[in-house]
Amino acid sequence: MNPIFDKSAVPTRERILHAAIKLFSDNGYNSTSMRDIAAAVEIRVASIYSHYSSKEEILQAVYEFFTSNWEKACPDLNEILRFAETAHPYEVLQKVEFHYEPHIQEDMDRIMMIAARRIRYDPSSAEFAHKYVIGHLEHTLKTVLARLIELGKIEPLPIKPLTVLLCYFSFGTAVLNSTVLEIGLQAWQECMALVFSLIKPTGK
Amino acid sequence: MNPIFDKSAVPTRERILHAAIKLFSDNGYNSTSMRDIAAAVEIRVASIYSHYSSKEEILQAVYEFFTSNWEKACPDLNEILRFAETAHPYEVLQKVEFHYEPHIQEDMDRIMMIAARRIRYDPSSAEFAHKYVIGHLEHTLKTVLARLIELGKIEPLPIKPLTVLLCYFSFGTAVLNSTVLEIGLQAWQECMALVFSLIKPTGK
């Protein structure tokens, strides 16, 4: 039996966590009640408090779950910069984006959404989103593009606007997708290709 | 005295409406209570119910306020298409975006944010956002670009990805700005210029 669906095999604390990720991302943190979480896990509300002291603590645990997996998967910037010296610019840019092991990818995407939507309501969510969702991409992209230009591997281009454009697009798709906007993987890749077509390798 | 700040000069119904626009956009619809609105307008909660029968009805009035102003300001697509036959492509594209009279611009931006954030929680907000915020831009842009290519005034380009990119960027900035992302008018214009640099006039 798949351990994810075998109720007895997964500790209640984890089952609460994953139910919260799904409910918070689908319905929003404020609109998700402890009753909803309890119902999803098939326990009583009071039992949740044996594992987490408050709803807020569940949210923090969700962010910690993200952070821990993020740190495992995040590529080292210095490594990318060294790679930039020898590899083709497009290969270098591919390294800037990174993905998680398939079985946690969905949870990670959902957590980004949760944080993104709570930005205005809760400072810890804002800090989280700023650091992991936006800040990292912005900084990495800026640094890598500057280095590629410095190495003469791509033609000079306006770094700031390109970075901002990509951040808004990435974040926008993370937050808004499956709402009024629906973007499939293929359309998303076509958009990315379009933006990347602004980056012109010199052939060096 | 500025009539906006002269309590007695503005009908209570309107003061409730504008307080709601500000509070819903700053703190979210769910996190704004009737008590908050009453406090902002400096009346008692019960008095609000003399003007609106429910909190939901206030939200609908907010959307009606938007729709009414939108219909006054929205340029006619056929007019843009005729304009495309004689004008420079960049002038044509400038007409696709439109702005409101300065004193309502801020309210209109705020209402877009309110709707965007409620998309997943409330079908009427989703429908509203889809129609006025996304659908219109997407359709207009697609039609105008296709026409410009047909007229041979710009070089062929992938219309769908460009449209999607611009929609996500526009909507992303509307929804996410002043959160983890901060984009000033200048940076926004630089981004738009970057995207528009993908559109190459043929010189005809």
Add this chain to the structure above:
DNA sequence: GTCTATACTTAGATAGAC
């Protein structure tokens, strides 16, 4: 650790005096 029962708080909404 999980349960039942319940305390406490805040929200939306209404009744009826003025």
Add this chain to the structure above:
DNA sequence: GTCTATCTAAGTATAGAC
């Protein structure tokens, strides 16, 4: 139209039995 007072529902959280 605005007020005071109050109702009802729903949410978070706790106490204490098992």
